[in-house]
Amino acid sequence: MKFGHAFKEALEAESYPRHWVDKAIPYRQLKKILGKVREELIKNGYDRDTIQRLVAERNAEYRFEPDTSLYLRPKLVVRPATTRRLSLDRTAEVDSIPDSPSSSAPSSPTDTEPGPSSSALTHDDAVQERQRQQQQQTDDDEWIDVPLDADARFFNIIQEDVNELDTLQDKERVAMIQSIHMIGNEIAQVARPRKPIIDFSRSDLYRWREILELYLSAEVFFSTNEVAGGARNSERARKQLVWFQDEVSKRQLSKKFKIKSSAVAFQHFLSLNATLLQNLQFQELNQTAVTKIIKKFDKRTSLGVKKTFPKVMNSAQFISESISKDVCAQLSRDVISLVPQVVDYTCIVCLSICWLPIRLDCTHLFCIRCMIKMQNRQKRFCPLCRADVIQRANETHIDMELVRYLERWFPKETKEKQRNNEDERRKELLGDLYEAGAQPPCIVM
Template sequence: MKFGHAFKEALEADSYPSHWVDRAVPYRQLKKILGKVREELIRNGYDPDTIQKLVAERNAEYRLESDESRYLRPKLVVRPATTTVSTLDNTTEVDSLPESTISSPPSSSTGTEPSPSALTHDNASQRKQRQEQADDGEWVDVPLDADARFFNILQQDVNELDTLQGKERVAMIEHIHVIGGEIAQVARPRKPVIDFSRSDLYRWREILELYLSAEVFFSTNEASGGARNSDRARKQLVWFQEEIGKRQLSQKFKIKSSAVAFQHFLSLNATLLQNLQFQELNQTAITKIIKKFDKRTSLGVKKMFPKVMNSAHFISESISKDVCAQLSRDVISLVPQVVDYTCIVCLSICWLPIRLDCDHLFCIRCMIKMQNRQKRFCPLCRADVIQRANETHIDMELVRYLERWFPKETKEKQRNNEDERRKELLGDLYVESAQPQCIVM
C-alpha cells in the first residue's frame, strides 16, 4: 500500500479530532507539487543525473535557508564554466547548453508568447549578467518557482502543527492539575486517626506504583531509556490496565469519587497516547515527502531540512516528555511511595528514622546494630558519624509523616523491631509471637 493512501486511512481510522485532521501534513498536495518541481528542473536542463554530477563536482548547491518571516527560501545555484559563458554569443549553439544558462522569460499571464526581439534582448541581457557573474567566480541562480511553493506549504503546515501541539500541551497540563486535585482528595490520610473504611490511600498507592513500573511514555531503564514510541507506549498502557484488572483495584475503591478520578486518569493517558500517535504519523509523512523530494530531484535536502525547519515542538521534540514530567509532579508525587523512605541497610521502611550528622537516614534498628559492631563510617558517604548518633538524631517530623502516610508499614516495622529485640535479649528462650501461647501462663 502506498504511503499516501495509508496516511489517509490512518487519519480516518484512529478517531482523531477533526481540528487535528485539518492540520495534518497535506501529503498528496505536496506530492503533486513535487512533480512540478521535477518538471521545472528538467525544463531548465537539470535532470536528476545532471544535478547529482554537478553536486558531486561541487559545481552546484541547493540552499535551504529561512528568511526574517521564518519561511524557507530554497535556491539552486550553479557555478558555470568560465569558458562556456565567455564564448556565449549570438552564434552559439544554445541547444547544447542548460536552459537556465540561456533561460527566456516566462510567458505572460495572458498566455501569449514573447516576441523574438524581446527574447533576443532578454537573452543578451542575461548573457551579459552571467558573464559578469562567472568572471567574478559567483554562483548563478537557477530560476525555480515550484520548490518555493513546496517548502512554503510544508513550513506553514509545520507551523500550524506547532500551534496545535502547544494548545494540546496546555490543555493536558490543565487536565493534570484537575486530576491531581481529585486524587489528593480521595487518597489523603484521614485525621486524626486513619480510618481505612473511608480512605483509598493504599489503592491509589498501588495504582500509581504500577503506573511507575509500566513506564508508559518514558523509561529510565538503562537498556531502553528515553521517550517511548507510540507503539511501545500503547503496549505499556495496556499492560498497566490489565494489571489493574487482575488485582481488581478499581473495584476495591471505597470512595465513589475515586472511580471518577481513575477514569479521568485513564482518559488523560489515552489522550496523550493519541497525541503521540498523531505526531509520529505526521513526522513520518514529512520524512517520506522529503525522501521522495531527494529521490526525484537529487537536490539532497534530507540532511539540511531538520536544521533549518523553524519548529518549536513538532520537529524537534515530543510533548510527551514534558507532560509526563508534569504528571509526575502534580499527580504521582501526591501519594508518596514507600521506596522513597526505605532504609538502605534492611530495605524496609526507615523506622524510627535516625538522621546522621551527614544528613543520611537509617532506621533505628540498623543504626543500633552498626554501633554494636563498632562501625564508624556512614555506608553512603563514609563520614565518621555512626558512633556519634543518639536519640537526639531521631527525625521526629519525619516520624509523624511516616505514621500519617504509611500506617501499615510503620506498625509492621515496629512489631518486627520488637520481635527482633526480644530475640536478642532472650536468645534460645525466645518464642515466636505467632506460635500458640502457653495455656498455663
C-alpha cells in the same frame, strides 16, 4: 499500499479531533507540487542525472537562506561555466542532425584559404588571451541562480504546516497540564490519610498507592532504563498502557475503591493517558509524512534536501519527545507525588521502611534498629558518605517530624516495622528460648 492513501486512512481510522486533522501535513498536495518542481528543473535543462553529476562535481548547490519572516527559502545555484557547457551540449545535439544536400556542397576556394597560424600571434594577442582565461576563471568562481518557483511553494507549505503543528502541540500540552492539575486534586481528596489513623473506611490511600506504583513500573511514555531510556514511540507506549490497565484489572484495584469519586478519578486518569497516546500517534504520523515527502523530493531531483533543510527535519523531532517528557514530568509532580511511595523512605541497610528515622549529622537517614546495630559493632562511618558520624548519633537525632509523616502516610508499614523490631529485640534478649510471634516466656520461676 502507497503512503498517501495509507496516511489518509490513518487520519480517519483513529478518530482524531477534526481540528487536528485540519492541521495534518497535506501530503497529496505536496506530491503534486513536487511534480511541478521536476517539470521546472527539466525545462531549465537540469534533469535528475544532470543535477546528480553537477552536485558531485561541486558545480551546483541547493541552498536555503532565511528571509525576513525567518522562513528558509530554497535556491538552486550553478557555476556560469556549467551553464555555458549545458548550452553548448544542447547546441551540439542540434548540430548533430545531418545537413541537407545543398548545405554539404564544397566551399569556394576563397573559403578554404588558411588564416594566420597560432605561431603567428603577436605578443599583445597572447597577453589578451591570458587575460580572457583569467576573467573566465573568475566568472567560474561565482554562482548564478536557476529560476524556479514550484520549489518555493513546496517548502513554504511544509514550513507553515510544521509551524501549525508546533502551535497545536503547545495548545494540547497546556490543555493536558490543566487536566493533570484537576486529576491531581481529585486523587488528593480520595487518597489522603484519614484521622484517626487506624480508620481506613473513608480512604483509598493504599489502592491509589498500588495503582500509581504500577503506573511508575509501566513507564508508559518515558523510560528511565539505561538500555532503552528516553521517550517511548506510540506503539511501545500503547503496549505499556495496555499492560498497566491489565494489571489493575487483574488485581481488581478499581473494584476495591471505597469512595465513589475514586472510580471517577481513575477514569479521568485513564482518559488523560489515552489523549496523550493519541497525540503521540498523530504527531508521529505527521513526522513520517514529512520524512517521506522529503525523501521523495530527493529521489526525484537529486538535490539532497534531507541534508540541507534541517529546520523541517529538526522541527519534526519534537513530535515524539517533547510533549511526552513535559507532560510526564508534570504528571509526576502533580499526581504521583501526591501519594508517596514507601521506596522513598526505605532504610538502605534493612531495605524496609525507615522507622524510627535517625538523621545523622551528615543528613543521611537510617532506621533506629540498624543504627543501634552499627553502634554495637563499633561502626564509625556513614555507609553512604563515609562521614565519621555513627557513634555520635543518639535519641536527639530522631527526626520527629518525619516520624509523624510516616505514621500518617504509611500506617500499615510503620506498625509492621514496629512488630518486627520488637520481635528482633526479644530474640536478642531470649536467644534460643525465643519463638517468633509468641509471647515471651516467664523466666522468673
